[in-house]
Amino acid sequence: MIQKLKSHKTEEYMIDEFVYNTLKEFSLNLNKEIAIVLNRKGRIEEVLIEKKEFAELENQDSFPKKAALIFTRLSSASHPSMLDLSILIMKKYDYVMIISLKTEEASIAFWGSQLKEVEMIGQHRIEYFYNLDISSKISEVDEKQREREKIHEILTEKEERALLVDVWSKSSSEFDRHLLEELESLCKTAGVKVVDKVVQVRRNIDPAYFIGRGKAEEIFSICQQKDIDVVIFNRELSPAQIKNLEELLLRKVIDRTDVILDIFARRARTREGKLQVELAQLLTLLPRLRGTGVLLSRLGGGIGTRGPGETKLEIDRRHIQRRIEEIKKELEKVKKSREVQRKSRIENQVPVVSIIGYTNAGKSTLMNRISKADVLVEDKLFATLDTTTRRVYYKGKEFLLTDTVGFIRNLPHHLVEAFSSTLEEVKYSNLILNVVDISDPYYYDHIKVSEDLLKHLGAENIPLIRVYNKIDKVDLSSVDVFDNLPHVFISAQDGRGIDTLLDMIVEKIKSYDEIC
Structure with a gap:
């Protein structure tokens, strides 16, 4: 019976009449509940029998991520249990389907397209599901996930070696000059090791390299000698200056704002805080993108690439603009909620x-x-x-x-x-x-x-x-x-x-x- 199931291929990414009848016969003959893992090609990857094997799902990593989990139930229950939902969430199945053989009804649980909550379809007669287009719903989730993965990607932490650069004028105040020490403190907070500092006194900022090409070449030599990973400027750089400096120095170049944002990303704990950090990062990144938006030196991770939590920044202009609008809408909801709380405080x-x-x-x-x-x-x-x-x-x-x-x-x-x-x-x-x-x-x-x-x-x-x-x-x-x-x-x-x-x-x- 198991081989019979595994040799069959469904037309859609969903149970069909043959699979249902075979599962029903198998379950009733054994008087046991059965689970199958169905892949996106319509093939049954695995057949599991009864509670003991179901429990193993919690600890299994061998099943394909892009697959559905379908259970039979001998009782009249056709709604997913908390265990079913935890398997869906923790093991990242596309959907979980529960079929009651007693009532011949079923339900499906799957991630909503915004990846915020689990959505349900059912209870319906089993025939309803034979022609259900679940693939289009899964495609929406996939698209959203791809966007998120570009913005959120787990990074491996490593202590980076940094060279700090500042430009002073003859009229710079003592506090202006002290800001380089403050940048060093910021770097320490961000987990970056400051190896050296370079200060240039000049009248005007160089539009191409901020510090002038000659000084930039000197910094390149220092980077080579001292194994520098990242060069951090104490002033805000233009997109063109970052591009020119990275091409000349062959290293990641960031500025004071990037360091502050990196610290913010580490510190955010609430959902509102994380949204605000992500918005600030994307607003910083957007003007720096060239063409469709490729910042190759940013892909290596480290300071200046972290999003809220343990994530990496988006590099696609279209996705950034879309995400900015999404965040602004969510923060607008927060703002309205605060207005209600404020009104309550005033009344009280x-x-x-x-x-x-x-x-x-x-x-x-x-x-x-x-x-x-x-x-x-x-x-x-x-x-x-x-x-x-x-x-x-x-x-x-x-x-x-x-x-x-x-x-x-x-x-x-x-x-x-x-x-x-x-x-x-x-x-x-x-x-x-x-x-x-x-x-x-x-x-x-x-x-x-x-x-x-x-x-x-x-x-x-x-x-x-x-x-x-x-x-x-x-x-x-x-x-x-x-x-x-x-x-x-x-x-x-x-x-x-x-x-x-x-x-x-x-x-x-x-x-x-x-x-x-």
Whole structure:
């Protein structure tokens, strides 16, 4: 009987009358349930009998991925069980079909075309399925999967060796020059080993090579001598500059934005965060594509190629544009959901306090200190990417405390655009805490970067407290702070000044209560 089944070929990628009648006869004669694996050519690859062999499906990797799994049931049940669905999902079958020999009805479970949920067909009489065109539905899933695989491909991690490059002018500020050290910290966070740094002082940027061909050739020699994998520029490069540099250096060339995005890709945990990262990456990549969009040097993986999670970036212009539109639609749904939540907060008269600040200023540590929330805290840039909100009660007052993504100098416009659904929440705050790392010698510059971005977001008129953090790392008597705005000195690490800060927050949100 098994050989009879295996020698038969169905016309479509579906059970036919012969297969059904043979399975029915086989099952009833044995009084056992049977499963078959049907490949896309209409051939039966495997015949399994009874529960013991079915259980082996959970641990089997030998069956072809592009195949269907068809079960008979002696009972009247023709709906897939949780085990059936887990096999469909985990073992990546095209579809799972359940046939009740008692009622002669069946159901099919398969991935929907958007790869978001399992869809069902049935229950129907078995004859309904003989002419069902399941292949067209599977083709839609295949097409979607191919698009995803170009954008999402598992990478093997390896520590890359990087050379950092920056260009200064004679008028560059000390903070501008410090940004090269900041890039090195970004690289460390991204898991890249910085082997060397090159700085060129020049009046104008070279339109072809950014640093000029002569300097680029010098960098090529350094790369050869020091086994450099990737050259990272501290300024934003044009698509033409990247192309020219990669052709001359014979190595991957990325810029500061790519490093930031790579960190974002590692940090994203929520679906919204991952969508925002992917959108930012695709908006960065799209202008760089040539023709249909081939960036051969990007195909090797590593920094600048990771998508959210453990993925690789799309290289086809048409697919990128389609995916950008899909993500924007999904984020628009998130935005509408947030509007509903915001309306509910207003109706319930719960004020919102947002924590903002330059990256690594100690925002998440402060969040944990105030709310006792278990938010990821690391001494790394952009340790927090996804927005976290906690309810806080203090001296009879209630408010919502929100921790946001850190700000950084030279954040490109399209990154701000991609994260608009997260950043725009700041606009609807009743109070903003600008957390400042007072132990950093450039903390005044950090204040300016953060508050300039608040202006860009339209949040500059919201009441603000400057929170000078990390007093445990400095001698306050040696620090000159001239600040006309409300401010407080704290250590989120050891708790000093937290009560004073909370008293200031409560005082500020009293006015909100009075308005309400």
